[in-house]
Amino acid sequence: MKKIFVPVLASLFLISISVKAQQPAAAPAKLYKYVIKGGHVIDPKNNIDEVMDIAIDHEWTPSMEARDAQPARPGTNGRPDRPAEPARPAVKGTDGHIALVAKNIDPDLAVQVIDATGLYVTPGIVDIHTHNFWGTNMGGINYKDGPNGIQPDGFTLRTGVTTVVDAGSSGWRDFEKFKRQTIDVSKTRVLALLNIIGTGMDGQGENNEAEIDAQKTGEMGLKYPDIIVGVKNAHYGNGNTGKPDGNLVPIREGIKAAGIMGGIFMLDGQLSEKTMELFRPGDIFTHIYGRDLMNEDGTVKDFVLAAREKGVIFDVGFGGSSFTFRRATPAFKAGFLPNSISSDQHINSMNTAMKDMQNIMGLFMAMGMPLQDVVAASTWEPAQEIKRPELGHLSEGAIADIAIFEVRDGKFGFWGNDGYVDGTKRIVNEITIRGGNVEYNLNGRIKPINLPQPARRAHSDVDEEHRPALAQVPVAAQQL
Numbered sequence: 001m002k003k004i005f006v007p008v009l010a011s012l013f014l015i016s017i018s019v020k021a022q023q024p025a026a027a028p029a030k031l032y033k034y035v036i037k038g039g040h041v042i043d044p045k046n047n048i049d050e051v052m053d054i055a056i057d058h059e060w061t062p063s064m065e066a067r068d069a070q071p072a073r074p075g076t077n078g079r080p081d082r083p084a085e086p087a088r089p090a091v092k093g094t095d096g097h098i099a100l101v102a103k104n105i106d107p108d109l110a111v112q113v114i115d116a117t118g119l120y121v122t123p124g125i126v127d128i129h130t131h132n133f134w135g136t137n138m139g140g141i142n143y144k145d146g147p148n149g150i151q152p153d154g155f156t157l158r159t160g161v162t163t164v165v166d167a168g169s170s171g172w173r174d175f176e177k178f179k180r181q182t183i184d185v186s187k188t189r190v191l192a193l194l195n196i197i198g199t200g201m202d203g204q205g206e207n208n209e210a211e212i213d214a215q216k217t218g219e220m221g222l223k224y225p226d227i228i229v230g231v232k233n234a235h236y237g238n239g240n241t242g243k244p245d246g247n248l249v250p251i252r253e254g255i256k257a258a259g260i261m262g263g264i265f266m267l268d269g270q271l272s273e274k275t276m277e278l279f280r281p282g283d284i285f286t287h288i289y290g291r292d293l294m295n296e297d298g299t300v301k302d303f304v305l306a307a308r309e310k311g312v313i314f315d316v317g318f319g320g321s322s323f324t325f326r327r328a329t330p331a332f333k334a335g336f337l338p339n340s341i342s343s344d345q346h347i348n349s350m351n352t353a354m355k356d357m358q359n360i361m362g363l364f365m366a367m368g369m370p371l372q373d374v375v376a377a378s379t380w381e382p383a384q385e386i387k388r389p390e391l392g393h394l395s396e397g398a399i400a401d402i403a404i405f406e407v408r409d410g411k412f413g414f415w416g417n418d419g420y421v422d423g424t425k426r427i428v429n430e431i432t433i434r435g436g437n438v439e440y441n442l443n444g445r446i447k448p449i450n451l452p453q454p455a456r457r458a459h460s461d462v463d464e465e466h467r468p469a470l471a472q473v474p475v476a477a478q479q480l
Contacts, residue, residue, distance in 0.1 A: 030109060030110055030111045031055075031099075031109040031110075032055040032056060032057060032058070032099055032100075032105075032109050032110045032111070033056050033057060033058045033060070033096060033110065033111050033112070033436065034055070034056040034110055034111070034112050034113070034114055034433070034436075034438070034446075035053060035054070035055045035056075035105050035106075035107055035109065035110035035112075035113050035114070036053060036054040036055075036056075036114045036116050036121055036402070036404065037053050037105070037107060037113055037114065037115055037116060037117070038051060038053070038115065038116050038117040038118075039051065039052070039053075039054075039116025039117070039119050039120065039121035039404060040119070040120050040121065041054065041101070041120075041121045041122070041394065042120055042121070042122045042371070042372055042375045043101075043122070043123065043380075043393055043394040043395075044372065044375060044376035044379065044380040044381075044393070045123075045380045045392065045393035045394075045395065046101075046393060046394065046395060048101070048394070049372060051103075052101055052102065052103060052121075053100075053101070053102060053103065053104060053105040054098060054100070054101050054105075054121060054394065054402070055098070055099045055100040055101075055102075055105050055109070055110065056096050056097070056098060056099060056400045056402075056433070056436050057096050057097050057098075057099040057400075057436065058096065058111075059094050059095065059096045059097060059436060060093070060094065060095060060096035060400075060435055060436035060437040061093050061094045062093050062437075063090070063091060063092055063093030064088070064090065064091040064093075065090055065184060065185050066087070066088060066089055066090040067087060067088040068087055069084070069085065069086055069087040070082075070084060070085040071084055072084040090184065093435070094435075095399045095400065095435035095436055096399075096400045096435055096436015096437060097397055097398060097399060097400055097436060098394055098395065098396055098397065098398050098399075098400050099396065100396060101394060101395075101396055111451070112446050112447065112448065112451065113446070113447050114404070114431060114438075114445055114446050115445045115446075115447065116404050116431075116445070118406070119404050119405060119406050119430055120371075120375075120404070120405055120406075120407060121394075121402060121403075121404050122160075122375050122379060122394075122402070122403050122404075122405070123375075123379040123380065123383075123391070123392045123393050123394055123401060123402065123403070124160065124161065124162025124163060124379070124391075124392075124401030124402055124403050124432065124433070124434065125159070125160045125161040125162065125163075125357050125378050125379060125403055126161075126162070126163045126164075126165075126378065126379055126382040126383050126386075126388075126391055126392050127156070127161050127163070127164045127165070127342050127343050127345070127357055127378075127382070128164075128165040128167070128284075128315065128340060128342045128382045128385060128386055129165065129167045129266075129286055129315060129316075129317040129319075129342035129343060129344045130150075130152070130164040130165065130166055130167065130342075130343060130344070130345045130346070131143045131148065131149045131150065131166060131167065131169050131201070131344070131345065131346040132149055132150060132151065132152045132164060132166045132169065132182055132186075132190055133145055133146075133149040133166060133169035133170050133178045133182060133200070133201075134146075134147070134149040134150055134151045134181075134182060135147075135149065135181065137202075142201060142202045142203035142204070143169045143200075143201040143203070143346060144169045144170055144174060144178070144199075144200040144201050144202050145174065145177065145178070145181075145202075146202075146203075147347060148346050148347045148348060149169055149346060149347070150345065150346060150347055150350065151182065151186070152164055152182070152186050152188040152190055153186055153187050153188050155345060155350060155356065156188045157187065157188060157432045157434065157439045157440045158429065158432070158440050158442075159356045159357050159358045159429050159432075160357065160358060160403030160404075160405055160429040160432050161188065161356075161357055161403075161432075162188065162189060162401035162402075162403070162432065162433075162434045162435075163188070163189040163190075163191065163383075163388075163391055163401065164188055164189070164190055164191070165190075165191045165192065165193060165229060165386060166178070166182075166190060166191070166192045166193065167193050167232050167234070167266060167268070167286070167317075167344070168193050168194070168195035168196075168200065168201055168231075168232030168233070168234045168266070168268070169192075169195070169200055169201050170192065170194065170195065170200040170201075171194055171195040171196070171197050171198040171199050171200040171211070171217070172194060172198050172213065172216045172217045172219075172220040173198045173199055173200070174199070174200055175192065175194060175220055175224070175228070178192070179224070179227065183227060187434055187439055188434070189391075189401075189434070189435075190227075191227055191228070191229050191386065191388070192227055192228050192229065193228070193229060193230050193231060193232040193263075193264075193266055194217050194220060194221060194228055194230075194231050194232070194257070195231075195232055195233075195234060196212055196214070196217055196231055196232070196233050196250050196253055196254035196257060197211045197212060197233075197250070198211040198212070198213055198216065198217070199211050201234060201235065206234065206235045209249060209250070212249065212250055212253045214253040214254070214256040214257040214260065215257075215260065217231060217254075217257035217260075217261075218256070218257040218258075218259070218260025218261045219260070219261075220261075221257070221258075221260070221261025221262075221263055222260070222261050225261070225262075228261065228263065229263050229264060229386040229387060229388070230258045230261070230263030230264035230265055230266065230386070231254045231255075231257045231258040231261075231263060231264075231265050231266070232254070232265070232266040232267070232268065233250045233251055233254040233265075233266075233267050233268065233269060234268040234269070235268065235269075248274060248275070248278065251265075251267060251269070251275060251278055252278060254267075255278060255279075255280065255283070258283075263387070264282055264283055264284060264385065264386065264387065265279070265280070265283040265284070266283070266284040266285075266286055266315075267279075267283070267284070267285050267286065268286050268287055268317065270291075271285065271291040271292065271293070271304070272303075273303040276303050276304070276306070276307040276310075276312060279307060279310070279312045280311075281310055281311025281312065282311055282312075282313065282385070283312055283313065284312075284313040284314075284315050284340075284385060285307075285312060285313070285314055285315065286315040286316070286317035286322075286342065286344070287315075287316075287317040287319065287322035287323075287344075288314045288315065288316060288317075288331075288338060289316065289322070289323045289324060289327045289328035289331065289338075290317075290319070290321065290322035290323060290324060290327065291327070292327065293327060293331050293336060294327070294330050294331060294334065298330050298333065298334060299334060300331065300334050300336050304336075313339045313340065313385050314336075314338055314339050315338060315339060315340045315341075315342050315382075315385075316338045316340065316341045316342050316360065317342050317343075317344040318341075318342070318343055318344055318349070318353075318354045318360050319343075319344030319346075319349045319354060320344075320346075320348045320349035320352050320353075320354065321417055322344060323353070323354070323416050323417075324416060324417060324418045324419070325416050325418055325419030325420075325421070326418055326419070328367070328416075329367075329419075332367055332368060332369075337369060337373070337377075338364075338377055339377065339381055339385070340377050340378070340381050340382040340385055341357070341360055341361060341364060341374065341377045341378045341382075342357075342382065343356065343357050343360060345357075352417075353414075353415050353416045353417060357378060358405065358427040358428065358429055359414070359427075361374045361375075361378055361427050362412065362414060362423060362425060362426045362427050363414035363421065363423070364377075365423065365425055365427075366412070366414050366421045366422065366423030366424075366425070367421060371407065371425075379392040379393070380392040380393055399435060399436075400433055400435060400436040401433065401434055401435065402431075402432070402433040403429060403431075403432055403433075404429070404430050404431040404432075404433075405427050405428060405429045405430055406427070406428045406430055407425050407426070407427055407428075408425065408426045408427075408428055409424060409425060410424065410425075410426065411424065412424065412425070412426045428442075429442065430442045430443060430445065431445065431446070
């Protein structure tokens, strides 16, 4: 037996070596998840304004919201019993990053190639004035936990916006509810300015000085420093309480609260010399083209120029009625352009003149602002204003938030509540990458378009009798 066994074993060993030698070597793993090829990159921070390629690493993983424990469910009407399921904690996803920005990156190094030929590639848009505290509270005209706020993902990613700042919809009393029902479950990065009024923008209490608490507002900011970027005063007396300079109490207390948390202060209110004197460098006045910036002779008011010289930020906050050509046109002629472009997007503004960020960016181009300046005012500038320097640029190692869009040539019109301007260019977003993952893809410029995905566990509410059939459906079809 031994004389037979040893030769046979040796022969099998040699055959195994021979078979392995004939098999092709395993293909090397792809170095990058995506390579964006042939796009015109505009990155204001790094002074890039030319055709470049961008590679993105593999680090992206999805987040998963927390789930309460599910009790066992007895079967009924032919449905099988469902066993109890334990609670599941929230899982924070990880962001993919920009691995390389260079000329002619080898496309064979990527799992997928994004053809950006003829398109512009910029940092993801940072919109620092939005209202996203959507909810089912129907009482009053409100922007907190009610129908006037909008769920961000339906209106941001399709327009190249990857980061929004909710501007004062919630106060310290209800920020955590806003966090649970919007911030924690959104793909869009949602940051927040807390309202100095504790009850937020409920349409009823914004004139209630008893709801002003700088200490509690500041403490909430300290509790969530990764989300809360500062404080906002909005709609107090609609900008004028009958006093010559409005009421300065919420402004003073808002700045105090911002100081406690180390954040910025934004004012949606009356523009006056006294308010500007209270502002610190880096504080933001929004709705600039809805306020009287100008003297009758077409010059900018001295106190406005002094505030800008001090470092006060002037933001657009377009909104439903907070942009007028009668104020914007003379300001542009005088060279008073915005530091940052923002939408003030909510249910009442998104279908009027404002629409979305890509529309506003086109409007400012039509008014004479170069594309490069428009991109800077929508990416790197607002990122710095909210003290998030990790956003708004395409540096190697930066979070891969990217907008890829076309600038269409044609005859276009951009309108406001009091006027209209002709334009020859319109921005149309093609692809949005948020944290290293494609979240919006208009025309399928990604090749290959479909990749095998890990099989997903069928939803616990799917009947057991349907699970085998579901398992036979191609994964790509299951995800539709």
